[in-house]
Amino acid sequence: IGNIFDIYCSIIHVKQGVVCILVFLQWATLRIERGAKEKNHLLYKPYSNAIIAKEPTSLEEEIKEIRRSGSNKDLDSATEFELSDIFYFARRGVESIMDDEVTKRFTAEELKSWNLLTRSNYNFHYISLRLTVLWGLGLLIRYGFLLPLRVTLAFTGVGLLVFLTSVVGLLPNGRMKNFLSEKVHLMCYRICVRALTAIITYHDSENKPKNGGICVANHTSPIDVIILASDGCYAMVGQIHGGLMGVIQRSMVKACPHIWFERSEVKDRHLVAKRLSDHVEDKSKLPILIFPEGTCINNTSVMMFKKGSFEIGATVYPVAIKYDPRFGDAFWNSSKFGMVNYLLRMMSSWAIVCSVWYLPPMSREEGEDAVQFANRVKAAIARQGGLVDLLWDGGLKRAKVKDTFKEEQQKLYSKMLVDLYQHMATVGAALETCS
Amino acid sequence: MGSRASRLLREEEIEEIKKETGFSHSQITRLYSRFTSLDKGENGTLSREDFQRIPELAINPLGDRIINAFFPEGYFVLVIFREDQVNFRGFMRTLAHFRPIEDNEKNKNPATEPLNSRTNKLLFAFRLYDLDRDDKISRDELLQVLRMMVGVNISDEQLGSIADRTIQEADTNGDSCISFNEFIKVLEKVDVEQKMSIRFLH
Numbered sequence: 249i250g251n252i253f254d255i256y257c258s259i260i261h262v263k264q265g266v267v268c269i270l271v272f273l274q275w276a277t278l279r280i281e282r283g284a285k286e287k288n289h290l291l292y293k294p295y296s297n298a299i300i301a302k303e304p305t306s307l308e309e310e311i312k313e314i315r316r317s318g319s320n321k322d323l324d325s326a327t328e329f330e331l332s333d334i335f336y337f338a339r340r341g342v343e344s345i346m347d348d349e350v351t352k353r354f355t356a357e358e359l360k361s362w363n364l365l366t367r368s369n370y371n372f373h374y375i376s377l378r379l380t381v382l383w384g385l386g387l388l389i390r391y392g393f394l395l396p397l398r399v400t401l402a403f404t405g406v407g408l409l410v411f412l413t414s415v416v417g418l419l420p421n422g423r424m425k426n427f428l429s430e431k432v433h434l435m436c437y438r439i440c441v442r443a444l445t446a447i448i449t450y451h452d453s454e455n456k457p458k459n460g461g462i463c464v465a466n467h468t469s470p471i472d473v474i475i476l477a478s479d480g481c482y483a484m485v486g487q488i489h490g491g492l493m494g495v496i497q498r499s500m501v502k503a504c505p506h507i508w509f510e511r512s513e514v515k516d517r518h519l520v521a522k523r524l525s526d527h528v529e530d531k532s533k534l535p536i537l538i539f540p541e542g543t544c545i546n547n548t549s550v551m552m553f554k555k556g557s558f559e560i561g562a563t564v565y566p567v568a569i570k571y572d573p574r575f576g577d578a579f580w581n582s583s584k585f586g587m588v589n590y591l592l593r594m595m596s597s598w599a600i601v602c603s604v605w606y607l608p609p610m611s612r613e614e615g616e617d618a619v620q621f622a623n624r625v626k627a628a629i630a631r632q633g634g635l636v637d638l639l640w641d642g643g644l645k646r647a648k649v650k651d652t653f654k655e656e657q658q659k660l661y662s663k664m665l666v667d668l669y670q671h672m673a674t675v676g677a678a679l680e681t682c683s
Numbered sequence: 684m685g686s687r688a689s690r691l692l693r694e695e696e697i698e699e700i701k702k703e704t705g706f707s708h709s710q711i712t713r714l715y716s717r718f719t720s721l722d723k724g725e726n727g728t729l730s731r732e733d734f735q736r737i738p739e740l741a742i743n744p745l746g747d748r749i750i751n752a753f754f755p756e757g758y759f760v761l762v763i764f765r766e767d768q769v770n771f772r773g774f775m776r777t778l779a780h781f782r783p784i785e786d787n788e789k790n791k792n793p794a795t796e797p798l799n800s801r802t803n804k805l806l807f808a809f810r811l812y813d814l815d816r817d818d819k820i821s822r823d824e825l826l827q828v829l830r831m832m833v834g835v836n837i838s839d840e841q842l843g844s845i846a847d848r849t850i851q852e853a854d855t856n857g858d859s860c861i862s863f864n865e866f867i868k869v870l871e872k873v874d875v876e877q878k879m880s881i882r883f884l885h
Contacts, residue, residue, distance in 0.1 A: 299713050299714070299717065299883065299884060300881050300882060300883055300884060301881075301882040301883070301884055313878075314873060314874075314878050315873075317872070317873055317874040317877075317878070327848065327849075327852075328845060329829070329845045329849060330849075331812075331849065331853065331861075331866065331869055331870060332808075332870055332873045332878075333832070334745065334808050334811055334812070334828070334832075335808060335873075335875070335878045335879050336878075337743055337744060337745040337749075337832065338745065338749060338807065338808055338811060338879065339781065339878065339879060339880075339881065340739075340743060341740055341743045341745060341746060341749035342749065342778065342781050342881060343881055344737055344739035344740045344743070345734065345737065345740060345749075345778070346714065346717060346778065346881065347717065348737050348738065348739045348740070349739065350737070350738045350739065351720070351721070351736065351737055351738075352720070355720060640738060644738050648735075648741065649738040649741045649742055653738075653742040654741070654742040654743070654744060654746075654834075655834055655835075656742075657742060657743065657744055658744050658832065658833055658834030658835075658836060659834065659836055661744070661832050661833060662833040662834065662836035662837050663836075665833065665837065665845070666836075666837065669841070
């Protein structure tokens with residue numbers, strides 16, 4: 249254990265060195281860019297969050313406005329349908345083609361200024377010799393020095409986790425086992441954190457999740473687990489995998505009760521709910537860690553929370569995780585990169601810098617159903633992390649959107665037509681009785 | 684490595700698009716980023732599936748018709764191209780219809796109308812109705828569009844009477860169809876310039 253602490257200390261110094269280099273390189277890049285801007289070179293287009301202006305008006309408001317502008321009749325003699333109604337749908341449609349709220353959440357965030365990683369180089373082509381030299385230098389440091397160091401640490405961390413949890417698993421259940429299990433888990437996760445050079449700032453640690461509760465967080469990458477688990481002990485929930493992942497899962501569960509499901513069991517929602525509620529009722533067991541979005545989102549927004557974890561009735565401890573993309577984008581685009589590729593990219597970035605906020609615990613209130621509760625928790629996390637709160641389902645990454653949403657739009661429009669039709673009918677009837 | 688655009692846009696191309704559509708340099712590069720992010724196959728063109736992947740477009744009742752507007756029409760073209768694909772030029776040409784009209788463009792030579800003129804905006808809307816491109820909106824075509832917009836919430840009879848009334852009001856030459864000129868006449872007072880324009884943030 250002493251050796252490991254020695255390794256820690258030396259690595260901390262390395263980490264500080266790395267941070268200094270980063271800051272220097274960032275400053276240098278900004279200087280060069282500013283210089284180029286002054287000379288009016290079109291280096292790249294500055295990125296702002298939206299391309300077009302979208303008016304937040306409702307269907308009814310807008311269509312009525314279109315009609316009002318075109319009508320020389322007053323609204324009493326308005327018709328239920330006008331040819332110009334189509335303008336609303338056409339414009340909304342083309343707006344969503346130019347810029348929509350959903351598809352951009354499934355690719356890495358674009359950066360305002362380059363961080364010398366080619367992977368985030370969207371619009372930056374060859375700019376200047378100086379910048380390219382800096383980039384080359386950065387490449388050398390990252391791949392020649394940082395990557396091998398980190399890979400070694402990663403193997404050490406994972407190896408120790410598997411070995412030590414198996415050893416602890418041999419002990420009889422009791423306080424000693426729990427204590428050792430906690431220590432082992434924390435130590436190994438902290439080694440993994442070093443392996444990624446993750447610089448994490450924890451806020452409000454007094455709100456840390458307690459036994460019998462459920463911890464929910466927004467999901468950006470598998471690294472979220474390592475970040476949270478290196479600061480506290482959780483019971484993980486997930487599907488049992490094969491391969492190395494499966495080995496790790498099976499040894500972890502020997503030391504303390506995690507909740508692993510077979511693939512077939514995952515579909516059975518009642519079974520899942522039962523196991524989760526059994527777990528939270530046992531106050532000696534650790535808090536459960538769940539990511540209700542169900543998939544990785546690119547850390548600019550929080551998408552729909554699946555209501556399953558919010559139906560159980562346990563106290564929910566929300567956690568907001570926000571990564572700083574300037575040092576390395578942590579988002580895992582699972583349709584583009586496999587796990588190994590992703591981890592290598594993580595380990596060859598400058599660093600993973602993030603902030604974790606432990607929010608005060610929340611419980612379901614009277615008269616609130618699971619969906620409303622989930623949305624309330626989601627809003628709190630989005631607010632704290634500075635993320636956009638979206639109602640869209642993260643599952644849209646792979647699946648098509650449900651027809652019910654289109655039907656809602658159709659219903660809204662029909663309602664408008666029907667109301668106007670009734671209005672016409674009553675006006676017509678009134679006019680008749682008058683004459 | 685990295686998710687770079689499969690091909691960077693050349694300066695000459697940007698100039699050509701600028702001349703044809705009137706978009707500014709920065710707007711063209713931003714929309715090119717958007718185009719490449721929609722292009723999942725990374726082959727420089729968009730298919731209908733690429734558009735349908737946009738959830739907000741998929742839930743738009745007229746989503747499919749709007750997607751149609753991007754694809755080159757006509758029997759002749761479909762024979763040559765085996766698949767429906769639109770390249771960046773075509774993409775921009777269609778989007779250009781929604782560019783706001785600037786004052787200095789209003790008095791241009793009417794023979795070479797810009798893509799975002801009032802007439803062309805109305806033509807875009809007209810084509811959403813006129814599926815078979817015969818330059819007339821028939822009763823059936825109008826009913827089809829109405830049905831797309833209202834879903835299952837209104838009866839056939841009621842929808843039929845709405846269609847009849849609309850055609851009656853617009854049809855001036857008595858052929859029970861709405862031609863493009865009749866369409867323009869009916870909408871002559873509507874603020875097309877504003878309602879069919881999308882404002883860019885820079």
